[in-house]
Amino acid sequence: MKINNSPLDILFKPKNIVIFKANQKISFFVEGFIRQGYDLEKLFLISTTEKEILGVRCYNVIEDIPEDEIDLLILSIRRDLLIESLKRILSKKKVRFVHIFTAGTGEFDDLGMDIERKLKVVLDNYKDTRAIGPNCMGLYSPRGKIAYYSSFPVERGNIGLIFQSGDLHSKMIKFSSKKYDLRFSIGISIGNCIDIQISEILEYLNEDIETDVICIYFEGISPLHINEGKKLFKVLKKMRKPVLFMRGGKTSRGQKAVLTHTGALATKSDIWQAIYKQTSIIEVPSSLEELIDYTYLFSRYISRFHKLNIEVTFPKNKKALVILWSGGFGILATDSLTELGIELPLFEGKALEKLKTIFPIRVGSLSNPFDIPWITHRKEVVDICKSAIDENIDLVIIETDTWRDMENERFKGYYKNLLELREYVESLNKIFIIILHQYPSKSLEMFHQKLMNDKFIVYSTIEAAAKAFLKLFEFGKKLERM
Amino acid sequence: MKINNSPLDILFKPKNIVIFKANQKISFFVEGFIRQGYDLEKLFLISTTEKEILGVRCYNVIEDIPEDEIDLLILSIRRDLLIESLKRILSKKKVRFVHIFTAGTGEFDDLGMDIERKLKVVLDNYKDTRAIGPNCMGLYSPRGKIAYYSSFPVERGNIGLIFQSGDLHSKMIKFSSKKYDLRFSIGISIGNCIDIQISEILEYLNEDIETDVICIYFEGISPLHINEGKKLFKVLKKMRKPVLFMRGGKTSRGQKAVLTHTGALATKSDIWQAIYKQTSIIEVPSSLEELIDYTYLFSRYISRFHKLNIEVTFPKNKKALVILWSGGFGILATDSLTELGIELPLFEGKALEKLKTIFPIRVGSLSNPFDIPWITHRKEVVDICKSAIDENIDLVIIETDTWRDMENERFKGYYKNLLELREYVESLNKIFIIILHQYPSKSLEMFHQKLMNDKFIVYSTIEAAAKAFLKLFEFGKKLERM
Numbered sequence: 001m002k003i004n005n006s007p008l009d010i011l012f013k014p015k016n017i018v019i020f021k022a023n024q025k026i027s028f029f030v031e032g033f034i035r036q037g038y039d040l041e042k043l044f045l046i047s048t049t050e051k052e053i054l055g056v057r058c059y060n061v062i063e064d065i066p067e068d069e070i071d072l073l074i075l076s077i078r079r080d081l082l083i084e085s086l087k088r089i090l091s092k093k094k095v096r097f098v099h100i101f102t103a104g105t106g107e108f109d110d111l112g113m114d115i116e117r118k119l120k121v122v123l124d125n126y127k128d129t130r131a132i133g134p135n136c137m138g139l140y141s142p143r144g145k146i147a148y149y150s151s152f153p154v155e156r157g158n159i160g161l162i163f164q165s166g167d168l169h170s171k172m173i174k175f176s177s178k179k180y181d182l183r184f185s186i187g188i189s190i191g192n193c194i195d196i197q198i199s200e201i202l203e204y205l206n207e208d209i210e211t212d213v214i215c216i217y218f219e220g221i222s223p224l225h226i227n228e229g230k231k232l233f234k235v236l237k238k239m240r241k242p243v244l245f246m247r248g249g250k251t252s253r254g255q256k257a258v259l260t261h262t263g264a265l266a267t268k269s270d271i272w273q274a275i276y277k278q279t280s281i282i283e284v285p286s287s288l289e290e291l292i293d294y295t296y297l298f299s300r301y302i303s304r305f306h307k308l309n310i311e312v313t314f315p316k317n318k319k320a321l322v323i324l325w326s327g328g329f330g331i332l333a334t335d336s337l338t339e340l341g342i343e344l345p346l347f348e349g350k351a352l353e354k355l356k357t358i359f360p361i362r363v364g365s366l367s368n369p370f371d372i373p374w375i376t377h378r379k380e381v382v383d384i385c386k387s388a389i390d391e392n393i394d395l396v397i398i399e400t401d402t403w404r405d406m407e408n409e410r411f412k413g414y415y416k417n418l419l420e421l422r423e424y425v426e427s428l429n430k431i432f433i434i435i436l437h438q439y440p441s442k443s444l445e446m447f448h449q450k451l452m453n454d455k456f457i458v459y460s461t462i463e464a465a466a467k468a469f470l471k472l473f474e475f476g477k478k479l480e481r482m
Numbered sequence: 483m484k485i486n487n488s489p490l491d492i493l494f495k496p497k498n499i500v501i502f503k504a505n506q507k508i509s510f511f512v513e514g515f516i517r518q519g520y521d522l523e524k525l526f527l528i529s530t531t532e533k534e535i536l537g538v539r540c541y542n543v544i545e546d547i548p549e550d551e552i553d554l555l556i557l558s559i560r561r562d563l564l565i566e567s568l569k570r571i572l573s574k575k576k577v578r579f580v581h582i583f584t585a586g587t588g589e590f591d592d593l594g595m596d597i598e599r600k601l602k603v604v605l606d607n608y609k610d611t612r613a614i615g616p617n618c619m620g621l622y623s624p625r626g627k628i629a630y631y632s633s634f635p636v637e638r639g640n641i642g643l644i645f646q647s648g649d650l651h652s653k654m655i656k657f658s659s660k661k662y663d664l665r666f667s668i669g670i671s672i673g674n675c676i677d678i679q680i681s682e683i684l685e686y687l688n689e690d691i692e693t694d695v696i697c698i699y700f701e702g703i704s705p706l707h708i709n710e711g712k713k714l715f716k717v718l719k720k721m722r723k724p725v726l727f728m729r730g731g732k733t734s735r736g737q738k739a740v741l742t743h744t745g746a747l748a749t750k751s752d753i754w755q756a757i758y759k760q761t762s763i764i765e766v767p768s769s770l771e772e773l774i775d776y777t778y779l780f781s782r783y784i785s786r787f788h789k790l791n792i793e794v795t796f797p798k799n800k801k802a803l804v805i806l807w808s809g810g811f812g813i814l815a816t817d818s819l820t821e822l823g824i825e826l827p828l829f830e831g832k833a834l835e836k837l838k839t840i841f842p843i844r845v846g847s848l849s850n851p852f853d854i855p856w857i858t859h860r861k862e863v864v865d866i867c868k869s870a871i872d873e874n875i876d877l878v879i880i881e882t883d884t885w886r887d888m889e890n891e892r893f894k895g896y897y898k899n900l901l902e903l904r905e906y907v908e909s910l911n912k913i914f915i916i917i918l919h920q921y922p923s924k925s926l927e928m929f930h931q932k933l934m935n936d937k938f939i940v941y942s943t944i945e946a947a948a949k950a951f952l953k954l955f956e957f958g959k960k961l962e963r964m
Contacts (some may be wrong), residue, residue, distance in 0.1 A: 171808070176923050328649050332650070333768075445922075
């Protein structure tokens with residue numbers, strides 16, 4: 001495996017791990033490591049109350065463990081014991097990275113803020129020891145076989161995450177892996193940032209060969225690192241990988257909520273507007289669902305180029321061909337796509353006649369949207385679509401619904417058409433998206449699973465697909481200007 | 483059953499039905515009637531090619547059927563045979579209502595438009611015969627045990643539908659009944675409107691005692707009924723039931739698509755903006771999903787008042803209490819609700835101290851959003867929430883996730899709290915909504931089903947819930963001004 005030759009490599013691939021102190025309440029860490037296949041001989045649990053957790057032996061005190069150097073120390077202890085414990089451990093062992101899991105610090109009250117200040121002083125005395133947190137869930141790094149939840153996928157992917165909320169970080173991984181089969185290179189719930197900053201991790205992910213798209217959930221700057229703002233801006237300016245940036249505390253009411261969450265310093269909206277203008281980063285609305293929707297398209301789109309070993313290019317225009325089963329949906333799609341700023345080139349006159357010579361329809365429409373439910377299984381559909389897709393079309397959207405019977409010839413013809421069309425569209429480096437509306441239904445679930453297995457890009461609404469496409473388009477335009 | 487004493491009653495509860503001509507391709511009608519439990523002795527199929535369809539006998543010619551009067555004639559025949567067939571049938575039998583199913587008429591080409599004109603002339607000669615269509619799927623009326631698809635629910639509900647798209651009409655019923663257990667009073671896919679107009683059905687639904695909320699999908703006015711615009715406006719002005727109005731062809735590009743769909747006359751956006759201002763109708767964006775989301779809340783909200791036999795009142799303010807499991811989600815929720823125009827009263831100072839005396843939290847927040855994942859199962863949570871809900875709060879949102887184990891004591895305590903809280907919130911005539919993010923998961927599905935069985939209002943995103951609430955609020959404010 002290629003590594004980045006950065007000191008942070010060890011954080012994401014630690015040779016050994018100590019949890020201080022382990023107990024049943026945080027057994028999810030152990031479960032996560034087991035699931036990822038981490039070498040349990042190198043996982044050391046320190047506990048005075050437990051003998052073992054999930055089959056992993058507990059040591060009474062840190063002196064008992066055989067290792068002198070600790071790559072990753074997970075510190076989970078009452079906040080009033082944090083400073084003394086850290087000092088004591090650092091005096092006994094060489095520690096490369098500390099993940100301070102404990103919450104209720106700077107985000108909670110003045111006493112907690114004081115604890116953060118003192119922790120920083122301790123860390124400043126140990127230059128070789130770096131820390132993430134406090135108030136964070138920590139690391140997900142399939143390359144290092146570490147994860148704090150057993151529900152996180154073992155397989156590696158091309159998405160990097162830096163989140164100032166452990167729960168959002170967890171839900172991003174859980175929801176998106178289950179919903180869209182997304183996979184990740186590295187994820188970090190980074191918390192209150194008393195030592196390692198977002199900018200450092202971002203630089204790391206920018207160099208990381210496995211990472212194609214980066215998602216950041218940002219709440220603010222630690223009061224202990226007021227220069228981080230400038231550093232972050234500097235790193236963002238040089239980013240050439242897409243960074244999907246979701247900011248918590250965009251509204252002033254939201255800022256008040258941030259104070260009780262990470263205790264981060266407020267940043268102003270106008271500053272962020274300037275940053276969005278001067279960098280290639282993509283602003284994401286305050287919705288985890290939208291972030292996941294966007295990440296899906298970026299991840300899948302870029303990885304296709306990388307697999308073919310060709311340079312990534314982004315859509316030049318915002319022109320779509322829409323193919324569906326329903327006139328009514330066609331009207332709604334036309335209105336909503338038009339309102340979002342996507343064009344639907346109208347096929348009329350000679351262009352329309354040309355399409356009609358391929359298949360003379362008696363009802364429905366070939367004007368774009370195509371409304372041709374009765375012939376979706378016939379091979380002429382592919383010919384009509386191919387004829388309609390010239391260099392102007394950037395996006396082909398097929399809206400569909402479940403099939404009662406996935407064994408009959410109509411379905412087989414239809415599905416063959418989907419595969420053939422996608423191949424054609426993607427051979428032109430254009431985007432092919434299927435819309436499958438979601439509602440509880442066994443046959444829908446089966447059809448959806450089949451589409452997912454065959455790696456189709458499937459969204460549940462045309463708006464979600466269109467918004468994701470527009471972000472990809474925006475990123476391409478931004479890159480051009482950089 | 484109370485009826486409306488309108489001539490249209492028969493349309494929605496026909497004593498007999500003739501399908502001319504029946505064939506396997508449109509056996510879905512027969513399936514629909516069977517599913518609804520329509521008296522098959524009164525369903526007469528006319529076919530020269532089939533002997534029976536799904537066990538229902540076919541007659542060769544219409545003269546063979548024993549009935550002299552036909553309440554509902556479904557006319558499904560090639561467009562070039564439409565006029566002669568209709569003339570012939572009307573000369574033989576007294577027909578109350580014709581559903582002209584045939585498509586490819588006014589929406590398709592000039593010849594089709596000519597056919598519509600001629601059909602109207604025929605109908606004008608038979609004043610007792612009224613028609614819906616052409617180019618429409620027709621009727622869904624569980625009170626009359628009729629439906630054109632077997633997937634439509636048999637149970638009756640409080641939602642009325644008037645749709646100028648058969649497919650959107652079908653999908654509205656299918657998606658919303660499966661997703662939210664919505665149920666309908668009457669649904670009509672009305673098509674190109676050569677005779678019966680939207681305004682007539684709307685007046686009927688306004689008087690209909692079972693109908694609490696009406697959804698319209700509108701594309702335009704038939705060129706044969708240019709006065710319908712004024713009539714519709716008049717009816718809309720006197721509506722006191724909520725009308726959720728979705729307009730196809732809002733954009734000029736969308737209008738071009740409308741032409742190929744229903745062939746309706748274009749209506750202008752500025753006229754519609756004036757209508758929205760002068761009436762209580764609620765504008766819905768071009769998204770079936772949003773229409774379904776809004777309908778869900780209107781239907782459930784109003785039916786609760788009716789069940790208690792009290793007058794319906796609407797939210798006075800836009801103030802929400804948000805309770806969740808996650809600080810990060812709390813920030814996002816605060817930002818997105820604030821941006822949408824919903825207020826989250828901030829609990830600070832004495833108000834916050836008061837809440838903290840009920841349960842002294844060590845991490846998380848009680849500032850609104852509540853971020854109290856560790857104690858969701860304790861009964862103090864109910865006390866905290868009750869204390870926080872005063873007359874200012876209109877909406878309580880609980881964001882949750884799946885439970886691995888729905889048998890353990892924590893879950894039971896949590897679920898008991900949900901039931902107790904909802905009861906309290908609804909006793910104050912306020913709205914209680916649960917947010918359950920959707921992704922493929924067996925345990926999530928089970929939890930969701932449990933919530934649905936217990937009639938909780940459950941949305942998959944906080945934005946969807948908030949938008950639905952805002953439409954309800956908007957309707958209340960509009961009613962006040964009327």
